Amino acid sequence: FSSKSTIDIHHRSFTPDVSHSPSVRLVKNRNVTHHRSPSINNIVVKPNTDYMNDNIIPPTPLLSTGLMTIIESTKIGEILCSHLPNMANDYFQYCNSRSQANKSLQIKIDSNENFRSYLKIFQDNTGGLSLNGFLTKPIQRVTRYPLLIEKILKHTLINHPDYESLKQALDCARQLNERINKQISEQESSLRLDWLQQHLIFGSDENSSDGYLLDELVKFNSLNRYNIQRKLILHGLVTKVPSGKELLAFLFNDFLLCSTIKSSSSSTNWQTQIFEQKSTLQLKLYRLPLFLIDIIIANESLNDQLTFSITSKVHEKPLVLKAQQTNVRTLWVKSINNAVEECQAAEKSILADKAMFTIPGNKHNSRAAVARLLLVVQEAQDLMPSNKTLERHRSVDPYCEITVCSLTLKTPFMKRTINPKWNAPMQFLIYNLKEDMIHINIFDNEYFSPNESLGYISVHLTDILPCPLDTFLTKPSLPFTQKVYLNNGSSVIIKCVVQILTTSN
Known part of the structure; x- marks a missing residue:
């Protein structure tokens, strides 16, 4: 049951020279032949509670995963709900190991003639089903749970006592498959990325x-x-x-x-x-x-x-x-x-998150702007990269990002310097001269990892004015320059003009 011959259910005609990652070995997409369904005699009364999974809908108090005494009135859905949430980790370990087990089995078959002969006898005595087929059965079984429960539900009347518990069991079965798929996908992706790290020059x-x-x-x-x-x-x-x-x-x-x-x-x-x-x-x-x-x-x-x-x-x-x-x-x-x-x-989500952070409840949406802030981000001085940044990067490529109200603007990044000169113009609307804040962040521009912070500060507009607000409002709008110190001692120099649009409250 080689993963290289297994093809995603949505692309059955793909050739094996192109492969999906996460793996085409995902449980729900296995291209296998279904055999008989599991027997009701195989139901275990006392489930293993060592591997409870928080991502699967837990049973209601009525459907406890503890000891369950199965009597004539016990509902099928109750039995399923008591066991399905416990299966995720066990099935994940089995399914995730299945590919390597198949390779080991194939190596044994190719190299040992006595083993091949024994397998032939085994297959003849089991009605033609090979050992590989038996090892595949658990994988087939877990994909069939939702199908079987859905079929039972289809033939159950809505007002039947079993109906609601079967609906819950169907949700549990689907989430069991989704959880196993996710775990296999994440682990396989991690292994493939590690392989590339070692084999790509x-x-x-x-x-x-x-x-x-x-x-x-x-x-x-x-x-x-x-x-x-x-x-x-x-x-x-x-x-x-x-x-x-x-x-x-x-x-x-x-x-x-x-x-x-x-x-x-x-x-x-x-x-x-x-x-x-x-x-x-x-x-x-x-x-x-x-x-x-x-x-x-x-x-x-x-x-x-x-x-x-x-x-x-x-x-x-x-x-x-x-x-x-x-x-x-x-x-x-x-x-x-x-x-x-x-x-x-x-990328849009990152900008939206910043806007939501700076304007709780979008309080400016219904208000008119009272001023326009014209900024020129001139330069930063003595930026101090963290040890983490220095370990992973040969140089620092800083850029400055400024957020005022709902708008975030940033400068181009400057290559290989801790004293960048940007001279980048920006324009923002001010809704409250006393309360609106200016958020200044400087980052090291990254290509393959999250941008590293090189310093930040949040100040009120009134904190950078050259004089008290009352006095400032009586004067003409002239440019002024301020040196703003960041949280780590670095500094950024900005040139500002505040243009009053209406009379501020």
Whole structure:
């Protein structure tokens, strides 16, 4: 039951040279033949309560997971609800180990003739079902729970005493599958990211192969710049057009990376070696990754059934790649565009969270602005990176982010300096001259991890005025410059103009 021959239920025609990550080994997508359902005689009266799972709907007090005495009036749903929540971890361990067990079994079969003969006798004595088939039965069984319960529910009257408990059992069974899928997906993704860390050699025109890209130490198995766990969405062999160069491409949830297979490794058997613990496959980075936030769109070619192009903001010409089959090309295009949309949504969500933080309850929505604040963020002085930043980065690329009311604006980042000079103009609306605050944050710009803070401060507008507010309102609106100290002793210099729009209360 090899994972490389198992295909996602939504893409049954995919060839094995392109694989989904999280794994196509997800429990709910196993392409297997169902056998008989579990017998009612196998019901265990006393469930194991050592592995209760908080993510599965707990039974009601009536359906306690403690000791249950099954009598004639006991409902089927009650029995199921008492046991299903306890199965997640046991099934996860079994399903997650199944692929490696299959490989070990296959190695034994290939190398031991006596073992092969014994398995043949075993299969003849069990009605033709192989040992591999028996080992697959528990995986088949867990996927059938929702189907079987749903079928029982379908033939149960709404006013029947069993109906409500069966509905709850169906929810428990579905969540059991979802939980197992999630656990397997997360663990497999983590293992694949760790494998890439060991087998991908970094290198470009401006970087050595020491794990650094753009002055940042790349760690695949970590949070990305949106503070989301990095995931491998899709990988496979593609050909660059028109050069004809074969590339092994990896689509993550924050960038697209292309690599070449080192000459010492064979490009013909990469499928059998990729993500294997004892693999000798070595990959080398092919140019810098293409960040999803810079991708505009991926399109299928109208002139060729195998070619697709990726248009981005950073390259004048689209990146043109060729897949090995038409449905594989469609998968690449769809996956890239979906990942780009999710990336854009993550960035918008970050800005929205900042706006909600600065305006509790959106209290300014119904009020008119009383002033306009014109800012020029001139420079920062003596920025102090944290030890964590210094450990992972060769240099600091700072930018300044300022939030006033619902608006957040930021400067461009400056490369490799702790004394950046931005001279970046900004404009904000002020709704209350006494209460509105200016939130100043300076970050180290990251590509592969969350941006690191280099200092912050929140001040009222009145704190940076050159004179008391009452006096300021009697004078003409003239520019003034202030040096604002951050929480760690660093400072930022801003030039301001406050233009009064209406009479302030």
